[in-house]
Amino acid sequence: QSALTQPASVSGSPGQSITISCTGTSSDVGGYNYVSWYQQHPGKAPKLMIYEVSNRPSGVSNRFSGSKSGNTASLTISGLQAEDEADYYCSSYTSSSTKVFGTGTKVTVL
Amino acid sequence: EVQLVQSGAEVKKPGESLKISCKGSGYSFTSYWIGWVRQMPGKGLEWMGIIYPGDSDTRYSPSFQGQVTISADKSISTAYLQWSSLKASDTAMYYCARAAEWLNWFDPWGQGTLVTVSS
Numbered sequence: 307q308s309a310l311t312q313p314a315s316v317s318g319s320p321g322q323s324i325t326i327s328c329t330g331t332s333s334d335v336g337g338y339n340y341v342s343w344y345q346q347h348p349g350k351a352p353k354l355m356i357y358e359v360s361n362r363p364s365g366v367s368n369r370f371s372g373s374k375s376g377n378t379a380s381l382t383i384s385g386l387q388a389e390d391e392a393d394y395y396c397s398s399y400t401s402s403s404t405k406v407f408g409t410g411t412k413v414t415v416l
Numbered sequence: 417e418v419q420l421v422q423s424g425a426e427v428k429k430p431g432e433s434l435k436i437s438c439k440g441s442g443y444s445f446t447s448y449w450i451g452w453v454r455q456m457p458g459k460g461l462e463w464m465g466i467i468y469p470g471d472s473d474t475r476y477s478p479s480f481q482g483q484v485t486i487s488a489d490k491s492i493s494t495a496y497l498q499w500s501s502l503k504a505s506d507t508a509m510y511y512c513a514r515a516a517e518w519l520n521w522f523d524p525w526g527q528g529t530l531v532t533v534s535s
Contacts, residue, residue, distance in 0.1 A: 307478065309460065342521035344461070351511055351528050352453075352461065357521035395461050399519040404477050407453075410460040 307400055310335060310408035317414040323384040326411045328396030329377060334406060336377035340399035343372055343381045347392045355394075356381060383413070391415045418442040420450075420512055420526035427532045428502050435498035436529045438512030445493035446470035449515040451522055452486060452497045456508040464510075466518045467495060475518055502533045 311329040318324040328335065328343075335341055341359045344352040354363055356372035359379060369384045379398070383390055396408035423437040438450060451466035465476040469488040476486070488495040495512060510529050513522035 338519075340520050344522075346461075351525040352513075352522075353525070354521055354523040357523075363523060397461075397463070397521070402478070403475065403519075405451075405463040405519065407461040407463060 307334075307402055307404055307406050310396055310398060310406055312394075312396060312408040312411045314409070315412045315414065317416055318383075318386045319416045320386055320388065322386050323382060324386060324413065326381045326383075326394055326396075326413070328379040328381070328398075328408045330379075330398055330406075331377055333401040334377075334398040335374065335379050335396075337401060338399045339374070341372070341374060341379045342397045343370075343379075344395045344397065345390075345392050346395065352395065386415055388415050418514070418524055420514060420524060422510075422512060422526040422529045425530040425532070427534070429535055430502055430504055430533055432502050432533075433498070433500050434502055434531065435496050436510060436531065438495045438497075438526050440493045440495070440514065443514075446490050449518045450488065450495040451513050451515055451518075452484075452495075453511045453513060453522070453525075454480075454508045455511065455528075461511075464497070466515065468518065469493075469495065473518075502531075504533050504535075506531060507533045 343356040346352040360372040452464040454462045464480045467474045469490045513525040
């Protein structure tokens with residue numbers, strides 16, 4: 307099972323909106339709504355930001371939102387803040403009865 | 417508060433065995449899955465496998481099947497990840513994380529256990 311494809315890096319200025327894509331196939335992202343997103347700051351454990359494509363856990367800022375179209379899921383961060391600078395990973399269930407993570411995206415706040 | 421606390425960093429030689437742990441607290445340990453995720457130095461996250469401590473149902477990624485063993489002792493609310501013969505390529509940070517369903521999201525995550533394998 308290959309990793310889902312994410313852009314290596316995305317950047318934006320404070321206050322701007324950015325979108326991170328996560329591209330898979332009809333056997334993973336496109337076939338199920340079990341897509342989740344994680345934020346990882348350097349030296350820290352990952353933190354859940356979005357589950358089941360577009361649901362936000364309690365305590366996660368409403369500046370984070372998720373969506374899906376076909377085989378591509380997206381994470382949008384609006385009103386970008388310095389604290390949002392981190393690595394972001396998507397994840398999906400697959401038809402092989404396993405799970406797969408994305409390649410990861412480094413978000414830089416300019 | 418739901419917490420997963422992992423065992424400390426390990427330094428091992430190639431060929432040695434190792435078992436690292438992940439202790440859950442603040443919830444019913446037997447009602448949730450515990451998964452393991454590898455992160456090699458400077459690299460991304462890799463899903464290794466997952467166990468349901470309630471009945472020890474275990475699923476492995478094909479990439480890790482036969483390379484590691486996942487187990488759990490529900491009497492002490494602890495899950496384990498073990499190797500019988502370590503390789504230098506096993507050097508990585510290993511995270512455990514909780515899931516309500518094995519195919520769904522992980523939350524929360526343990527703090528991670530750094531495993532270094534070097535001669």
